[in-house]
Amino acid sequence: xxxxxxxxxxxxxxxxxxxxxxxxxxxxxxxxxxxxxxxxxxxxxxxxxxxxxxxxxxxxxxxxxxxxxxxxxxxxxxxxxxxxxxxxxxxxxxxxxxxxxxxxxxxxxxxxxxxxxxxxxxxxxxxxxxxxxxxxxxxxxxxxxxxxxxxxxxxxxxxxx
Numbered sequence: 001x002x003x004x005x006x007x008x009x010x011x012x013x014x015x016x017x018x019x020x021x022x023x024x025x026x027x028x029x030x031x032x033x034x035x036x037x038x039x040x041x042x043x044x045x046x047x048x049x050x051x052x053x054x055x056x057x058x059x060x061x062x063x064x065x066x067x068x069x070x071x072x073x074x075x076x077x078x079x080x081x082x083x084x085x086x087x088x089x090x091x092x093x094x095x096x097x098x099x100x101x102x103x104x105x106x107x108x109x110x111x112x113x114x115x116x117x118x119x120x121x122x123x124x125x126x127x128x129x130x131x132x133x134x135x136x137x138x139x140x141x142x143x144x145x146x147x148x149x150x151x152x153x154x155x156x157x158x159x160x161x
Contacts, residue, residue, distance in 0.1 A: 046131040050121060055088050063098065063114050064122045070103065071110045097121065
């Protein structure tokens with residue numbers, strides 16, 4: 001167990017000595033899951049006018065900040081492997097929003113660059129961020145605090161802290 005857990009279950013413990021899971025609505029994992037579903041539903045409505053799915057939007061967010069990343073660099077930022085990322089990139093390329101080019105120094109690398117159309121999508125995407133802020137209904141400070149807590153949780157679960 002991580003994070004200094006005071007209880008460590010052993011495979012030899014009898015089932016009677018183990019804690020019994022509480023109801024579904026008392027589970028942290030379910031609260032995170034349900035909030036994630038609600039967030040995706042909200043994004044789906046806002047992203048429809050841009051013609052993007054939520055994962056495609058995340059790719060675009062990264063590229064709007066730093067264009068010209070390799071697939072592996074992009075995957076590292078998004079926490080996605082290339083098998084998941086490659087189909088997303090192919091669809092975005094088919095839509096004319098980015099191009100995939102072989103690296104000059106290393107042809108095994110694929111560099112992702114936005115097209116003019118991909119760069120132009122950034123301005124209307126500002127409505128998405130505004131729509132999410134309105135839907136979430138909390139102040140910037142509250143949103144920052146929640147994001148900090150979620151990042152800390154992820155770091156602990158990944159064994160990073």
